[in-house]
Every structure is written in structure tokens, then in C-alpha cells.
Amino acid sequence: MKPVNVGLLGIGTVGGGTFRVLQRNAAEITRRAGRPIVMHTVAERDLARAQSLVFGACQVVDDAFATCRNPEIDIIVELIGGTGVARELILEAIAHGKHVVTANKHLLAKHGNEIFAAAQRHNVMVGFEAAVAGGIPIIKALREGLTANRLEWAAGIINGTSNFILSEMREKGLSFEAVLAEAQRLGYAEADPTFDIEGIDAAHKLTIMAAIAFGVPMQFEKAYIEGISKLEPADIEYAESLGYRIKLLGITKRTPAGIELRVHPTLISAKRLIANVEGVMNAILVKGDAVGVTMYYGAGAGSEPTASAVVADLVDLARMLTADPEHRVPHLAFQPDQLCDLPVLPIEAVETSYYLRLKVVDRPGVMADIARLLSDHGISIEALLQREPPEGEDRVDIIMLTHRTLEARIVAALAAIAELPVVEPQITRLRVEDLRG
Amino acid sequence: MKPVNVGLLGIGTVGGGTFRVLQRNAAEITRRAGRPIVMHTVAERDLARAQSLVFGACQVVDDAFATCRNPEIDIIVELIGGTGVARELILEAIAHGKHVVTANKHLLAKHGNEIFAAAQRHNVMVGFEAAVAGGIPIIKALREGLTANRLEWAAGIINGTSNFILSEMREKGLSFEAVLAEAQRLGYAEADPTFDIEGIDAAHKLTIMAAIAFGVPMQFEKAYIEGISKLEPADIEYAESLGYRIKLLGITKRTPAGIELRVHPTLISAKRLIANVEGVMNAILVKGDAVGVTMYYGAGAGSEPTASAVVADLVDLARMLTADPEHRVPHLAFQPDQLCDLPVLPIEAVETSYYLRLKVVDRPGVMADIARLLSDHGISIEALLQREPPEGEDRVDIIMLTHRTLEARIVAALAAIAELPVVEPQITRLRVEDLRG
Incomplete structure (x- = not known):
């Protein structure tokens, strides 16, 4: 069956992971999606870097706008980041009738309303599972898995860098500054760590979660944001002696008066599962009136965990482009004629x-x-x-x-x-x- | 827009919850699904019981087969359980072109291959999110959320009754028999607890998870099953002094030689998050080659948690029956004209x-x-x-x-x-x- 052609904009950490996962798991993905998903073009300013990462029949170009207009391409994956050219490229792709997949939480938190309205007008989908909590399928859980519920609140550790810093501060009794330096050395924190440590990245993700949990527009500018840079080891110790852990949580809650949307260091009883989520891992609690509290845990960032979410969105789109609605998702996840005959071991x-x-x-x-x-x-x-x-x-x-x-x-x-x-x-x-x- | 009409077969614990959730959250569900999902008919042998639970315009009948043939009904929800009449009813509904939603893990583990083949022939979907781990959207995670991955293994606490018993044995130092009696008194264990305590229920669910994780047919008869009824408090104590907890796990793993499919009491390091899942709660770990380990936690049984999964399948079907493929899942989970104008609170x-x-x-x-x-x-x-x-x-x-x-x-x-x-x-x-x- 004719492949689905993907144009990738930006082959950095996540872009490289997306390319690799699509290649490595091509057979498995085709068995699930019903047709091959092929990387047709990679658009990247740093051509040498792109050439070093790309192999096979995929072409490398430096004109991302031309890629968004290329009639051979079905889906554009935007992994450039930021709110400037990434926004223009996504709108260009949408205007040319292409579906879009993006991991850009910053862009969606600020311009999601505009982008989704454009997608609606042009009859295309914008997939953004990778924008929140990396490889954890939390967007799918909120948007499809928990649709029976009146959702009451969601609260999560949705920034791995700050969770790593808090874990290290507690375990080693170190100051914020000392652990930040260590995190930068390990590559867990960027040279300018402001977005991570001041709660801004978490607030972007929280804005997106609140929108799909409650069906409200993106309202990042109304979020309350407090980071971890002023936390002192003394408070982490005192909290511990009272039976608590301190985590940077994004919390959104529906009250009769309105929606709470806040990111701040939070004391949580050490008995709660989420208080024991350590290092760079993410976890999100969701409370629904029927299901009660559910939790979703996994790697919230990194090359292949984030690529996992990007490619899942591609499979969703490929299934949608391929199948009668009734066969969109095969009963056993793989196409009926593509089951596997591995025996069950004694x-x-x-x-x-x-x-x-x-x-x-x-x-x-x-x-x-x-x-x-x-x-x-x-x-x-x-x-x-x-x-x-x-x-x-x-x-x-x-x-x-x-x-x-x-x-x-x-x-x-x-x-x-x-x-x-x-x-x-x-x-x-x-x-x-x-x-x- | 014309409602989607549902016929419910069996209004026991989960059926009652499904009826209640559909009614209570009707507005929210319609905003998500794009059209109302209406309980059209409840078929139940115990008419008096059904009459006491059903209200509104829904009719109560005692002929489940006639309900499966009723041309006004779009989707049949089977909540009778067991492998006898439930199987016949589902096949009858499929033969009449109706989509089916079921929580019946026993039936699917044993006759899933036959049922899915019939559904494929008749171009209908069989939803079964409720069959594994109640309200946790694990089927959706495996079948849609993690499609980028070559899945390597899944392991879970997927029977709440046995997890409750193990938690109580450890915390109170009691014998299996004493805790089982307590669980029966509290309603956490049935009068005949064999399926729960001997690992059979967990093996049903594991069979389903293995099928969709690896794309293999249902092979319940090949599962290795060992329950918790022979566990002695001494072993729970010794395990603890070595730093371990004992949990009844369902484990499925892909090896080069074949698929492991096994349910047995398992020692897990007390440091693992899943070792700290206590009481009737469920949790499933899934390992994918790209995403790493993710975990899904929540209530694995009970009236409304299970209903949450049943109704999520109904919303999936309603969206499929309603929308152009591009609009199946709205970007912000709710239909674009159905957003909510609650303000964000300061x-x-x-x-x-x-x-x-x-x-x-x-x-x-x-x-x-x-x-x-x-x-x-x-x-x-x-x-x-x-x-x-x-x-x-x-x-x-x-x-x-x-x-x-x-x-x-x-x-x-x-x-x-x-x-x-x-x-x-x-x-x-x-x-x-x-x-x-």
C-alpha cells in the first residue's frame, strides 16, 4: 500500500530520535498502521548535521517552507521549537492541507488556539502527544481514555530537569546551585535553565493539559508560575521530617468559580506514589468523577521517549488516512493479516x-x-x-x-x-x- | 444531532455504573462525542432490579437477543459476563451489524479470536477497554499510545482482590485465610474467590494484553498460572527483610524463542513504584524500546471505574460514527463549538x-x-x-x-x-x- 510521506522540520535531539525510531521499527509500525510511514524529506538549516544523521532514500533540504508546500508530503513533523518560525511553518503546512505533528509545547501554550482554528478550517489534524510528558501517552488518556468522566483535577511532575534537581537536593543534602551545576554537566539541564527551573516549561504543558481536561482555550498568560530556584535544603529536610516530599507540580483544578492553573513547589505526603517519582521521570495524576485517581508515569523527555509520542501521532494519522473508520484501530493493535506467530513458551x-x-x-x-x-x-x-x-x-x-x-x-x-x-x-x-x- | 442508541445487556454492578455515568455526565460526554449517547434499552433477566435502577426514557426488557437485533440500536454493551450466553449475544449483535462494547475478559481470553474475526467480517468494532484493569486506559495506551515501539514486556498488578489480600497480609502479618475472610466481608472478594486468588482472572487480562502488545492471537490455554492461596506470612516477612515485596504479577515478555505468558506471586524490590501499589489498586508497567518503561495506575475494578472504560469505548464509537476522520478526536478533546468559558482563577x-x-x-x-x-x-x-x-x-x-x-x-x-x-x-x-x- 502507498506509504504515508513525512516531512521532518529540524533534526535535533527529538528529530534524530524520530528518524531512528521510524527506521528501526519500520516493520512493526507498518504492521500496526496498515501502511508504511516513510521519512520523505528532512529540512534542516545545518545540512552537514542532517546529512550525518539521515540515511536511506530520505532527502535532506534546507528550505523548510518548501517542504511544507511539497505536494508529495502528507504530514509535517515540526521539531524546530520556539514560537517564531515554527508557528509560521505549521500555519503554512496547514494552509497546504497537511496534517501536522509537533512537540512544541511553548508554541501550543501561546498560539494553540490560532493553530487549532486554522487546522479546523483546513480539515487537518495537529497531533501534539509529544508536547506533554514526552513518551507518556497522557494526551490520549485525557482526550480519549477518560472521556466518560467529568475531570476534576490533574497534577503532575511534568519537568524532568527540576525533578532531577529536587531528587538530588533531598538525597544528597546539596544546595540548589550545586545540583543545578551537576545537572548541567550531565546534560539534564540546559546552559540557560530558566524555562525548566522557573516552572515555565511546566506551565506550558499544564496549559495544554488544562485545555483538554476541561475544554477551555489555552490561557498560558493566566497561569501562576513559581519555580524551584529559591528552595532551600532546610525546607526539604523539614518537609521530610514531617513526612513530606517537595516536588515541582503543575496543578489544574476545576472549581465552581473557575479553573486553577498553577505551577509551584508542593509538599506531598511521602506515602503517595507520585512523591516517590525520582530523577528525570515524569508522572501525572488525573482525577475523574467516575474513574477516581489514575496515574501515568514514564520518561518525560529525551530523544527516543519523545520520538515515541511523535511516531504514535504519525501512526494515528496513518490509520486515519488508510482505514474505513471501523478499522482505524485494529482489534489486536496489529492489522489482522499481520499477526505474529511466535509461540507461547512453556x-x-x-x-x-x-x-x-x-x-x-x-x-x-x-x-x-x-x-x-x-x-x-x-x-x-x-x-x-x-x-x-x-x-x-x-x-x-x-x-x-x-x-x-x-x-x-x-x-x-x-x-x-x-x-x-x-x-x-x-x-x-x-x-x-x-x-x- | 441524532443520538447514538445503546442497548445494555445486564445491569449488575458495572451495568448500573455505566447507566449512572452516562446519565450524570451526559452534557460533558455530548460535548466530547459530538452527539448524545443515549441508553435506549436495558435487557436484564431480573426485571425488578432493572426497573429499580433505570430511569428516564430508557426501556427495560428481558429479551437480550431481541435487543441485539433491534434496528434502532447502534451499539450493544455486554455486561453479563461468562462465556456462555454472553458469547452468543455478542455474535448475534455483530451479525446484525452492531458495534459491541464489553468488559468480559474471560470471554475475550477464550473466544476473542472468533469474536474479532466475526467483527472484521461484519465491519464492526468490539471495544474492550473495560476488560483489563478497569478504568485505567491501558488498552488504548498499548494499542494506540505506544505504537512507535517494539514492545518488550508488560507486567502488572491486574487483580485488585489478590493485591488487597497481599497488602493486608504484609501490613497486619495475617494469614492468607484470615485476610480472605476479611476481604469477603468487605465485598472485595467473592463467595467463590477462585478466579481472583488463583490467578485465573489475572491470566485472562494478561492474555489480552499480550495479544495487543505483540500482535499474537489470544492463547489463554498456554498461560502459566499460579495464585496466592499457598503464600505464607513467613515468606512475605523474609522478602521484606531482603528489601522486597511480594505481588501477584501478570508478566508477558517477548524473547527470541517466544512469548512468556505467566501469572505468579513475584518478589519486586520495594524501591520500585509498582511494589508500593497497595490495596485494590492496579498498575501496569510496559517496556518499549523507544519510550523505556511507562506505568499506568488506577482502580482496576468497581462499578464506576469500570464504567469509565465502557463509556470511553462508547465515546470512541460515537466519534467514529459521527465525524469525518479528520475530526474524530477534537483537538481540545471537546467539540470546537463546545468549549467552556470558566475563567482561570487568580x-x-x-x-x-x-x-x-x-x-x-x-x-x-x-x-x-x-x-x-x-x-x-x-x-x-x-x-x-x-x-x-x-x-x-x-x-x-x-x-x-x-x-x-x-x-x-x-x-x-x-x-x-x-x-x-x-x-x-x-x-x-x-x-x-x-x-x-
């Missing part, structure tokens, strides 16, 4: 770590016997816990955590261990997962 | 709690003066922390948490307090949020 073929609890006679050499049998089966021990037997008992609990191994091996090892006369045959075995990705 | 009109830090001369009566000034402005103190002054210093930090109050009041109170000669004028003030909903 549990014996699964590899994981294990927790083992054995009751053994408390006698020298027992542990050595067990360790040898595990080792004979290629299983190594990561942690060991042995409890003193209670007064008058000669049996003792041995608890072990193993390194990763095949289920088949642990089954065989445990059968051998259960044969040992000093081990009670009833052995408890649970699986351990890391879940860090 | 920060002075916001109500929240406050953290205050004052440096004062360490002298009797100071705290009384401060408390009186707060009280004069209608502000009450929730917690107070006073640190002994360091050796040789006569200034001391006073930290207070206030109850909820208006920002305007705190500003006025702090201005008055700063006038006190014993208080240093530089007062730190941070906002505190509860975020429980």
Missing part, C-alpha cells in the same frame, strides 16, 4: 531469578551441600539469609535469592536438594523480577 | 494547605502571637515543628503546616506576622497538596 523455558526458602537441620555442611547442588545446575546465589533456630528447635530456615536462571534448572536443582536427608522436602520457591527494563 | 482565589517556616527570637509568647494572627485570619494549624536553637544562637526555626485556606488569607496573615518584631521578615511559604482525590 514455563520451563522462562528465565528469571528465584527466592527459595528451605527448612534444614541446623548442622555444619548443610549449606555447602545445597550450594554445591545449585552450582551443579548452573545456578548462583545472590543473597542468603539464615535465621537462628528458635530455642529448642533443630530446624532452621534458609532463604536464598538466586541470579537469573532457567525455570527448568531450578526445578531440577530443587528436586536434587529435596533428596538431601537434612532438608525438609517442602521447599518454597517464588520468582523475582527486576522490572527496570 | 492565585489569591486558590485554596490549599501551607507549609510555613519562620525564624523567630526564642522567647516565651512568640508562638502564641503567631498562632493568634493566623487565627485572626481564619487559618488553623495542623502540625508544628520547633527546633532547638543551635548553641549560642537565639533564633529558632518554627515550621507549621496549616489546614486548607485561601491564598489571599495566608498572604494577609504572613504580612501581619512579618510585622512582629520577634519574627524575621523573610518567611518561607510552600503549598501542600493532598492529591488523594
